[in-house]
Amino acid sequence: MRGDFAASIPDQIAAALEPYGLVPRGGFVFDEENALSPLIQGTHFRSVVLVGYFGSAIWPHFTRWWQDHRDSQDPLDQWSKDVLTAVATRFGAIAVFPSDRPYLPFQQWGMRAEGLRPSPLGILIHPQYGLWQAFRGALLFDRAIDFASGGPQRHPCDDCQDKPCLSACPVNAFSDGGYDVVRCRSHLASGEGNECLSGGCLARRACPAGHEYAYSAPQMRFHMKAFARG
Ligand code: B12
Structure with missing residues (x-):
C-alpha cells in the first residue's frame, strides 16, 4: 500500500x-x-x-x-x-x-x-x-x-530550420559570435527598445518552442527591467 x-x-x-x-x-x-x-x-x-x-x-x-x-x-x-x-x-x-x-x-x-x-x-x-x-x-x-x-x-533547435531567434533582435545582438550584451543594453537605454522592455526580449519571444508558456506581461517587464538595470 x-x-x-x-x-x-x-x-x-x-x-x-x-x-x-x-x-x-x-x-x-x-x-x-x-x-x-x-x-x-x-x-x-x-x-x-x-x-x-x-x-x-x-x-x-x-x-x-x-x-x-x-x-x-x-x-x-x-x-x-x-x-x-x-x-x-x-x-x-x-x-x-x-x-x-x-x-x-x-x-x-x-x-x-x-x-x-x-x-x-x-x-x-x-x-x-x-x-x-x-x-x-x-x-x-x-x-x-x-x-x-x-x-x-x-x-528543439535541432528541428528548427529558420532559427527566428537569430533574426528577431532589432540590433542583431545575437550571432554565431555570441551575445553582444553591450549592444543589447545600449538599445534598451536608447529609448528605442521599448518593445523589448515592455513586452520582453524579441529574440526570446520569436522562439516557437513552448510558446504557450511565455511569461505573463508583468513578469516579462520585471525581468527585462532587472536586466536593463544591470
Ligand atoms: C552573468 C550572467 C549573465 C550576463 C552575461 C551572460 C554571458 N554572456 O555570459 C547577462 C547579464 C548578460 C545575462 C543575461 C541574461 N541571462 Co544570465 N546569467 C548570468 C549568470 C549569473 C552567470 C553566468 C556564468 O558566468 N556562470 C558561470 C559558469 C562557470 O557557469 P556555466 O554553467 O559553466 O556557464 C555557462 C554560461 O555562461 C553559458 N553562457 C555563455 N554565454 C551565454 C549567454 C547568455 C545570454 C546566457 C543566458 C548564457 C551564456 O555558457 C556557459 C557554459 O555552459 C548565470 C547564472 C549562473 N550562475 O550560471 C545566469 C543565467 C545563465 N542567465 C539566465 C538568463 C535567463 C538570462 C536572461 C535571459 C535574463 C532575462 N532577461 O530574463 C538574460 C539574457 C538576455 C536577454 N536578452 O534576455 C539563466 C539561464 C537559464 C537557462 N534556462 O539556461 C541563468 C542560468 C540564471 C538563472 N537564474 O537561471 N546573464
Whole structure:
C-alpha cells in the first residue's frame, strides 16, 4: 500500500517547493573527480538538486511576497533565498543561488541534471517549456541523493530550420559570435527598445518552442527591467 512507505527525498523536496510554484529540476551525484562540485567552506558536496520554475508558475507567489517587501533591492533573489534557505534546512542541505558570486555552473548542472542543451541565445532550451524557464537556486547535499536524472532530451533547435531567434533582435545582438550584451543594453537605454522592455526580449519571444508558456506581461517587464538595470 502506498501510504505504508515514506515518500522519497526527491518527492518530499517537490512537495516542499510546490506551494511556491517552484519545482526540482533534476539532480545528480557529483563524479569522483568532483569536476562540477563547488568547494564551499572547504567542503566538496556529494550531490545537487536544482530548483527552478516553468512559465509563470512562481509569479503569483513571488508577487504576494513582494507586496510586503517593497524596499528589497533584488526582490526575486531575496524571495528565492527566503524560500530555499528554509527548504534546504529542512533537508539538511545548503542552498546556493545563481546570481551569487563566484558564479556556480548552473547551466552545466542543468545540462547534466535535465539533459538540456543551450539554444543559440545561450539560454538552455526545454523541449516542452522552451526558453520560458530558469533556475532559482540549488540544494547541495553532503550525501548522495538518489535523483532519477534525465538523459538527453529532444533538443528543439535541432528541428528548427529558420532559427527566428537569430533574426528577431532589432540590433542583431545575437550571432554565431555570441551575445553582444553591450549592444543589447545600449538599445534598451536608447529609448528605442521599448518593445523589448515592455513586452520582453524579441529574440526570446520569436522562439516557437513552448510558446504557450511565455511569461505573463508583468513578469516579462520585471525581468527585462532587472536586466536593463544591470
Ligand atoms: C552573468 C550572467 C549573465 C550576463 C552575461 C551572460 C554571458 N554572456 O555570459 C547577462 C547579464 C548578460 C545575462 C543575461 C541574461 N541571462 Co544570465 N546569467 C548570468 C549568470 C549569473 C552567470 C553566468 C556564468 O558566468 N556562470 C558561470 C559558469 C562557470 O557557469 P556555466 O554553467 O559553466 O556557464 C555557462 C554560461 O555562461 C553559458 N553562457 C555563455 N554565454 C551565454 C549567454 C547568455 C545570454 C546566457 C543566458 C548564457 C551564456 O555558457 C556557459 C557554459 O555552459 C548565470 C547564472 C549562473 N550562475 O550560471 C545566469 C543565467 C545563465 N542567465 C539566465 C538568463 C535567463 C538570462 C536572461 C535571459 C535574463 C532575462 N532577461 O530574463 C538574460 C539574457 C538576455 C536577454 N536578452 O534576455 C539563466 C539561464 C537559464 C537557462 N534556462 O539556461 C541563468 C542560468 C540564471 C538563472 N537564474 O537561471 N546573464
